[in-house]
Amino acid sequence: MSADPVVPETRVLAIASHVSYGYVGNKMATAVMQLLGCDVAALNTVHFSNHTGYRQFKGTRATADEITTIYEGMRQSNLTDFDVMLSGYAPSAAAVEAVGAIGMDLQRKAEKNPGSFFWVLDPVMGDQGRLYVNDDVVPAYKKVIHHADLILPNQFEAEVLSGVKITSLSTLAEAISAIHKTYNVPHVIITSVQLSDLTTNLSTASPTTLTVIGSTTRSDGSPRLFRVDVPALDCYFSGTGDMFAALTVARLREAVFAASPTLRTTRSWVSPDDVAATDLPLAQSTVKVLASMHNVLEKTMEARNAELAAAPAVLDDEALAQVDAQKRLHLRQTKAAEVRLVRNARFLREPTVEFQPQEWKKEDLPR
């Protein structure tokens, strides 16, 4: 395994949350991209002690003004020559607008050089049928997404953005078509599809399979759909969406550089219409991303199980010792499930499993 950079030289502006302990948000994304060889400018939208899955945390949120000011600081010193922007969690509608304005400023500067800037937007709004941001964040995202090159909603966020309730593979395809059309966004990946709702329509997938669906638009605006099935792991990990996004930044750029030399100077890196769905850089990237994630999360689960099987640490801290047993167990389980990122960096670089993208035509689907 080589320690040489995996990706071509890539300068990323990453805007998301920072946690001191553990790996979510920008803490996850920055480390992942750096471990793959990207130079990352990290603009942090919150400064928390740990992720919210612990059900308790301390720290502060950046205001929209603070986010804008950091960007203005970089801009006044000519430090904004980014190839890619990755934007994730923003703590308010005003913060989403501030991040949107940054993306648009970078796009404006890159206008004369198509393909020289690419914006990956993770519209962090909610999950499992529930918003975890204020209601006014939704319309803020709906305005901003028009400018992104690739968005990475989960199933719930895709429903919110498309207005289509996803209950089957065909409604999933409708949701992706609607996102392409409504927001004119050329690339979409839906990063977590709950197969429990969908398995009746799938012969190959079981509830222990995770399916990721993506599409790069054709010139007529129609979707070019692919899917990748991977074995699901029986554990909940925080930060996997951020990990997916960060790996995608590196792997998509790698795939675009490996494709025809004209692609990287094509606006939004949209492949010609004759490129099959499974040959899309987005599909090629997604299989590598999922392979790395599968390896790292498998190692994480092993480490978690070992940690939970061992005797709990003695709590010398009086305050902690008084916390009730159920809460203590939740804290311990959450800590044990922190992604083992750094020690498994080799799997980010060279995953040991291989998945295959499948082309996926709407007309083939059961209704």
Added chain:
Amino acid sequence: MSADPVVPETRVLAIASHVSYGYVGNKMATAVMQLLGCDVAALNTVHFSNHTGYRQFKGTRATADEITTIYEGMRQSNLTDFDVMLSGYAPSAAAVEAVGAIGMDLQRKAEKNPGSFFWVLDPVMGDQGRLYVNDDVVPAYKKVIHHADLILPNQFEAEVLSGVKITSLSTLAEAISAIHKTYNVPHVIITSVQLSDLTTNLSTASPTTLTVIGSTTRSDGSPRLFRVDVPALDCYFSGTGDMFAALTVARLREAVFAASPTLRTTRSWVSPDDVAATDLPLAQSTVKVLASMHNVLEKTMEARNAELAAAPAVLDDEALAQVDAQKRLHLRQTKAAEVRLVRNARFLREPTVEFQPQEWKKEDLPR
């Protein structure tokens, strides 16, 4: 070159400044330690757009309360099982005290397990004969340093802490002895010794040599001095102190684990008196640290020179285009000298040059 972790499992709490763009403070330290395989909890003391060497930046400083609160957040969820703490820049005397209280809390928790926690403290106060912190930061550091295991002052900071004006190798040795005795701190490295003042006393070194001096105390409190000479590069880079500190965390832990099995369970990892200065884990670590730095900074200088030789980027930004030429040149030169860290990660892991530590006895020195 392997991508496997270099160091044994190491959980670090890193407290220092964050900059979005470029590599200084915690942005440098966190990336370096992660690239070597450490798990890093990053508690950021400032949130700036870029480092102050640009002579302009925007952002906010954390208050002492905000620093304490983040730590309390980790503590309440039992997330403070750190092996090492690395503390760097704190923006006020109150912030230095807050960081000190965190170090002492972690030490208290580790009391029953000698060697299970180690505190590396970089007393960031000034350089080149000049303080760049408020005057009240100095007495704050003087109180806190008593609790550190290793401190990494530069020459000026060593003068401030020891009260000894360093004008020769013998006064340098006096300063280190005074630091051991006054603060009871077992390990010291003076990270930048200006040879222009000292070359008259050195036969082997020239003004193009950088000398690093370190010492681990003996049981009688006397210093056990070593020095490492490395070729100096003709360029000023920001963040090299932070890079040195972060590499030292990883390499010292590696060297301590490679030494006798009892050392890692010895308080402050102080080697027995019969270990020669050049065989100290601190000396072994320092030569690897300096080799990595030499490789990475050499690559940085090549990249900087190429960048400055190329035509300047067209400034499409009206505000920037109006900045006077001298300031624009300074910004460009400063950006070009940003450490090329991520693309040269292989040299952090496996440096290609070798330096040797030399034992250095005070009685051998010219007076």
